[in-house]
Amino acid sequence: MDGILQVILALLAAIGLLALGWALFGQMLLPGDWSGPVYAVVPAAGEGEHLEQDVKSLLWLRGHKRKQFTIIIADGGLDPTGKAVAAALLSGATGMVVCPVDRLSQYITEK
Known part of the structure; x- marks a missing residue:
């Protein structure tokens, strides 16, 4: 015993x-404390291979609620299947956007 x-x-x-x-x-x-906005950019093209895994990994990192950042899906030519994947990811989360690659710098400087 x-x-x-x-x-x-x-x-x-x-x-x-x-x-x-x-x-x-x-x-x-x-990471340490930051004062300005922080963005995580996920490049996506075609059918959005690995898009779901990449975004879910970033959501897991953000899940600790200690550090908040905006996840940007950079649309570099998503086809209808890829756009459907991106739309499904956007529907369940906050702090995420889809932005065309050519407008990425404009989006970041506006926010």
Whole structure:
């Protein structure tokens, strides 16, 4: 019985150390404070391959609510399938826009 208790305590300690390491690693990856607007630009063309994965990765980063940034999908020639993917991503999230590539600098300087 004593051996089982030691194994359980060792597992709990290992899980606790892993959680602590994960939290500290996450803090190291977070950028410092910023005062101006910040944009994450995701280039997209064609059918929008990898668009959903890229945007969802950025939404995961933004999910901690510590740092807010606008996600811009830079439309570099999306076809109807790619535009449908972009529209589906826009419908479920805030702080995201689709902008044609040739208007990207204008959009950023206006905001």
